[in-house]
Amino acid sequence: MRWTATIMLVAMAALFVATKQVLDQHPAWGYVHAFAEAAMVGGLADWFAVTALFRHPLGIPIPHTAIIPENKDRIAETMAQFLRENFLIPTVVARRMRGMNIAGAAGDFLVAPQGETRSRITGGAAELIAEVLESLDPARLGTQVRAGLKVQLAKLDVAPLLGRMLEGAIADGKHLPLMDGIIRWTGLTLEDNEETVREIIKSRANSVLRWTGLDERISNSVLDGLYRLLAEVLVDPDHPLRHKVEEGMETLARDLQNDPATRERVETLKRQMLEDPALAEWWMGVWERIRQSLIRRARDPESALGGELRTSLAELGEALKRDVRLQAQVNRFARRTAVGIASRYGDQIVQLVSETVKRWDARTITDRVEGAVGRDLQFIRINGTLVGGLVGVTIHAVDGWL
Numbered sequence: 208m209r210w211t212a213t214i215m216l217v218a219m220a221a222l223f224v225a226t227k228q229v230l231d232q233h234p235a236w237g238y239v240h241a242f243a244e245a246a247m248v249g250g251l252a253d254w255f256a257v258t259a260l261f262r263h264p265l266g267i268p269i270p271h272t273a274i275i276p277e278n279k280d281r282i283a284e285t286m287a288q289f290l291r292e293n294f295l296i297p298t299v300v301a302r303r304m305r306g307m308n309i310a311g312a313a314g315d316f317l318v319a320p321q322g323e324t325r326s327r328i329t330g331g332a333a334e335l336i337a338e339v340l341e342s343l344d345p346a347r348l349g350t351q352v353r354a355g356l357k358v359q360l361a362k363l364d365v366a367p368l369l370g371r372m373l374e375g376a377i378a379d380g381k382h383l384p385l386m387d388g389i390i391r392w393t394g395l396t397l398e399d400n401e402e403t404v405r406e407i408i409k410s411r412a413n414s415v416l417r418w419t420g421l422d423e424r425i426s427n428s429v430l431d432g433l434y435r436l437l438a439e440v441l442v443d444p445d446h447p448l449r450h451k452v453e454e455g456m457e458t459l460a461r462d463l464q465n466d467p468a469t470r471e472r473v474e475t476l477k478r479q480m481l482e483d484p485a486l487a488e489w490w491m492g493v494w495e496r497i498r499q500s501l502i503r504r505a506r507d508p509e510s511a512l513g514g515e516l517r518t519s520l521a522e523l524g525e526a527l528k529r530d531v532r533l534q535a536q537v538n539r540f541a542r543r544t545a546v547g548i549a550s551r552y553g554d555q556i557v558q559l560v561s562e563t564v565k566r567w568d569a570r571t572i573t574d575r576v577e578g579a580v581g582r583d584l585q586f587i588r589i590n591g592t593l594v595g596g597l598v599g600v601t602i603h604a605v606d607g608w609l
Contacts, residue, residue: 208585215592216250219243234607241603242596249595253588261573275576276569283564287557295553297546304545310537314527357481365477366470370463377456386452387441394437397430404430 226240258264259272275282293299376382397404440446462469526533564572577584 208582212250212254212585212588212592215589216247216254219246219250219592219596223247237607238600238603241599243599245599245602246592246596249598250588250592252595253591256591257584257587261577273569276573279567279569279572280565282572283561286564287561290560291553291557295549295556297550300549301542301546304538304542308534308538309541310527310534313537314524314529314534316524360477360481364470364474366463366473369473370460370465373456373460373463377453377460382453382456383444386449390437390441394434394441397433397437401430 220243223240223243226236226243229236230240255264259269260274261276263269263272373382376385436448440448443449459469463473527537567575
């Protein structure tokens with residue numbers, strides 16, 4: 208646009224010189240000559256005006272030129288004050304944000320088809336999770352988490368909770384798989400420790416039985432009877448032993464909820480477990496494995512963590528779009544946050560703007576302001592050339608009529 212305005216000015220100068228030679232040939236050339244002359248004056252005047260805003264014309268330090276560089280500190284103060292008085296007033300911020308549906312806009316963005324921006328968000332979030340987990344002291348954080356869990360568990364009366372859980376499991380028949388599993392585990396344990404059981408039975412037998420060899424037959428009979436009993440209990444859902452176990456479980460569920468002695472025993476056991484150093488060491492190992500697993504999943508682009516984040520973001524977006532009450536809460540929070548920032552940090556924001564502009568050198572502020580205004584500055588020169596030419600034609604016509 209600078210070149211366009213300059214070429215137009217040069218063209219008016221060339222037209223002025225050319226028409227000077229043919230003024231006597233026809234009266235119309237006088238109008239063209241007057242247009243070129245006035246256009247040249249208008250273009251030069253507006254070139255001077257535009258240039259004087261940002262620099263000295265032709266490098267000559269004419270007074271009241273290079274206005275913006277010479278007054279950048281005052282401009283910085285004026286800009287900051289304007290910003291403070293017109294934009295960072297809490298009432299203005301609140302009124303402006305009252306008409307904005309920030310939650311809805313965020314919801315539309317989050318449910319939009321995944322693109323580069325969404326990928327960068329999920330990737331950045333995963334990397335942030337990994338960096339946070341790496342930056343924290345594992346031992347200290349694990350100790351803090353354990354201490355928090357310990358405090359909460361110490362406050363929790365676990366006996367009634369366990370009683371209700373056991374009572375509900377029995378009512379729904381969910382204890383049966385557990386009972387079957389215990390029976391199978393008992394059988395396998397007995398099989399793995401068969402020799403130990405034999406030795407125990409033999410050690411209880413008297414010398415006469417050992418001398419006659421009946422201790423071996425007795426131990427075999429006892430083991431066979433135990434195996435047979437476990438098999439019968441396992442395959443027969445109506446076995447009396449099962450009913451006895453169920454009755455015992457029902458009694459335990461009631462005692463856990465209502466018997467003070469049982470509840471106190473459970474509480475004592477809970478306190479002993481919470482104070483046990485072995486449990487603390489076990490928890491620290493579990494926490495470290497969880498932490499390392501999360502770091503690996505966050506850093507692995509093929510892991511499910513990215514998909515989980517994308518799914519969570521999409522679900523959040525759907526909620527923000529469809530839930531009017533959630534939108535109102537989020538928008539209210541955003542409005543209050545913005546008003547709070549304007550109230551508490553308005554002066555610091557203004558000071559930041561002012562000091563930043565003051566630190567710019569003359570060339571920087573000139574380039575940035577001129578670039579911000581853009582093409583319109585050169586249109587001033589172009590319009591000045593055209594308007595000047597029209598004014599010149601008008602004056603020439605009026606002069607001819609008079």
